[in-house]
Amino acid sequence: MTRLRKRDRQEQILLELRQHPHVRTSDLALRFGVSTETVRRDVEALSGKGLLRRAYGGAAAAPMGAQPPFGERDLARIDERARIGRSAAELVRPGEVLMIDAGSTTHQLALGLAERGRDLTILTNSLAVATALGRNKTFHIVLCPGDFMGPEAAVYGPETLDFLSRYNANRAFIGSSGLTAKGITDANLAAVAVKRTMIRQARGTFLLVDHSKFDVELVATVEPLSMLQGVVTDMQPPFLLREALHRANVRIKLA
Amino acid sequence: MTRLRKRDRQEQILLELRQHPHVRTSDLALRFGVSTETVRRDVEALSGKGLLRRAYGGAAAAPMGAQPPFGERDLARIDERARIGRSAAELVRPGEVLMIDAGSTTHQLALGLAERGRDLTILTNSLAVATALGRNKTFHIVLCPGDFMGPEAAVYGPETLDFLSRYNANRAFIGSSGLTAKGITDANLAAVAVKRTMIRQARGTFLLVDHSKFDVELVATVEPLSMLQGVVTDMQPPFLLREALHRANVRIKLA
DNA sequence: TACAAATTGTGGAAGTTTGCACAACTTTGG
DNA sequence: CCAAAGTTGTGCAAACTTCCACAATTTGTA
Numbered sequence A, B: 001m002t003r004l005r006k007r008d009r010q011e012q013i014l015l016e017l018r019q020h021p022h023v024r025t026s027d028l029a030l031r032f033g034v035s036t037e038t039v040r041r042d043v044e045a046l047s048g049k050g051l052l053r054r055a056y057g058g059a060a061a062a063p064m065g066a067q068p069p070f071g072e073r074d075l076a077r078i079d080e081r082a083r084i085g086r087s088a089a090e091l092v093r094p095g096e097v098l099m100i101d102a103g104s105t106t107h108q109l110a111l112g113l114a115e116r117g118r119d120l121t122i123l124t125n126s127l128a129v130a131t132a133l134g135r136n137k138t139f140h141i142v143l144c145p146g147d148f149m150g151p152e153a154a155v156y157g158p159e160t161l162d163f164l165s166r167y168n169a170n171r172a173f174i175g176s177s178g179l180t181a182k183g184i185t186d187a188n189l190a191a192v193a194v195k196r197t198m199i200r201q202a203r204g205t206f207l208l209v210d211h212s213k214f215d216v217e218l219v220a221t222v223e224p225l226s227m228l229q230g231v232v233t234d235m236q237p238p239f240l241l242r243e244a245l246h247r248a249n250v251r252i253k254l255a
Numbered sequence C: 001t002a003c004a005a006a007t008t009g010t011g012g013a014a015g016t017t018t019g020c021a022c023a024a025c026t027t028t029g030g
Numbered sequence D: 001c002c003a004a005a006g007t008t009g010t011g012c013a014a015a016c017t018t019c020c021a022c023a024a025t026t027t028g029t030a
Helices: A002-019 A025-032 A038-048 A075-089 A104-118 A128-133 A158-163 A188-200 A239-247 B002-019 B025-032 B036-048 B075-089 B104-116 B126-135 B159-164 B189-201 B239-247
Strands: A022-024 A054-055 A059-062 A095-098 A123-126 A142-143 A146-148 A154-157 A170-177 A179-180 A185-186 A202-208 A230-233 A252-255 B022-024 B051-053 B058-062 B097-098 B121-124 B138-145 B144-151 B154-156 B169-175 B178-180 B182-185 B204-208 B230-233 B250-255
Touching: A002 A022, A002 A038, A002 A054, A022 A025, A022 B051, A025 A038, A025 A059, A025 B058, A038 A054, A038 A059, A054 B022, A054 B230, A054 B250, A075 A104, A075 A202, A075 A230, A075 A252, A075 B159, A104 A128, A104 A170, A104 A202, A123 B036, A128 A142, A128 A252, A128 B002, A142 B022, A146 A158, A154 A188, A158 A188, A158 A252, A185 B204, A188 A202, A252 B154, B002 B022, B002 B025, B002 B036, B002 B051, B022 B025, B025 B058, B025 B144, B036 B051, B036 B058, B075 B104, B075 B204, B075 B230, B097 B104, B104 B126, B104 B169, B104 B204, B126 B138, B126 B154, B138 B169, B144 B159, B154 B159, B154 B189, B159 B189, B159 B230, B169 B189, B182 B189, B189 B204
Parallel strands: A095 A123, A095 A170, A123 A142, A170 A202, A202 A230, A230 A252, B097 B121, B097 B169, B121 B138, B169 B204, B204 B230, B230 B250
Antiparallel strands: A022 A059, A054 A059, A142 B144, A146 A154, A146 B138, A179 A185, B022 B058, B051 B058, B144 B154, B178 B182
16 A cells, blocks of 8 residues: 555654654654655655645745645745735834735735834734734734634634624735636635625725736625725736726735 | 844844744855854854754754743753643543643643544634644634734733633643642733633643642742642652642642 | 556765864954 | 954865666556
8 A cells, every 4th residue: 555655654744844843854764664765755745735845854844824725836926925915014004903814925914014014903813924923022913713724824703703893903904816807706705704804894905916816706705896995916917807996996006 | 243243143044934944054144145154053052042943954943832931941841741741632532622721731732632632622822732733624723812922822811811701611721830739820920811711611620731840939820729620740749749739639640 | 467557765976064173353351 | 452252264074965767666457
């Protein structure tokens, strides 16, 4: 049963990475009783799925929240997302109250804010966002309650919505898997509910999406475009979408 | 100002490790414009303080929750804590509802439960605990709301207490910085409030402490010994403490 | 059973990192 | 202003990792 053994090994590697942020190829090879080359191939396979990162001499844990829920590997667009996140961070003024959604692009925003922001109050349902912001001591970070979802490293559910409804924010920053002329779309219903609540509790909302989300229509519509104050993205949207955004009075900020 | 530059570099390294779990010596050297040897010396210094881990080719982030809040370096007792955590995991039966406190020992418990536990519902205020449990798909994990504290990777405050008060659990598992004949003691008042609430909302509480906590009296007493169902630890407590535990009808489980 | 596919091991050249000793440089405190 | 302490750079050999192609082995299936 080679297949099983291989899967076991790869599972063990991921397991190990949950406890220690770095594993060494040579150690693993010794532990599994296989050649280093085999371990290297395992690591490469897992790396291709975005479940860990290669590092000289072994592998490192994938950054929290960067794990794609379905296995779509967006590794190629990592730079775009980082640019979008940094760009969105420029929209924030000291002292504001923000709501930040869970997602890899909003995670990049958090990283940017942690460096540049000052005296912010931030409500989020994302552990990755909270952790990223945590190193800035001028921030007041409030984490929402809810049911913890491992793959997204975030909380969802009625407790989350109820909690968010009790707060008001200057701005909300949310991501989504799709953006069409009809509005913001996403596939995860629990996440949609959180996004919708954040949008409603904030004075203005910015959507953070890279160009691969343009004209992607998914099962649920979060809100129509008119609920947005702006979109932060990396490319000019296609004509029809751009027109729709214009009509809805949504500002487009290119990173 | 060599000293300042050095500190800056080391801060940058830790900052970088918050974003990526692994950094490479050669990359850092290039970025800082210093020799790799200098970076290696920085890494070694930080490693000595337990702020990161050395890895072949560079450094890896210290495991989450393992960062000592005050700088006390408990690196030596890591194995003890792991044993205690695993031992405590044996006390849990499938289907139970648990409350788990934030702390490095309870984090070890979470790692153990994630492997062995089944169908548990767990409430916690610790992001590290939630994340560790997250990979077991039979669990229902509920994260508490509250003010996020970076160093502990946990939430505290009135929102946390209020939320916890609305739930009841079969068992609570908590850690503490001190255990005396008078009761459980700790230095962090916000954490004390959370521990106390968990103890009160649970049918029975187990305290997880290693032997270095015996007879340590800190500023705040969480609860008297009589509130405990058991103590999971790695060594027999000294005579007086053992007697007190006996009188309070507290079971001692040695890992 | 036997063949095809998948998985794993081997060996060696090329490239990286490590650890160390010593020199050069910078800062600190008289 | 000088000496001592601290910090950083350099050079090099040893150790380790990577990458590649091909062979050996195991597994799944016709």
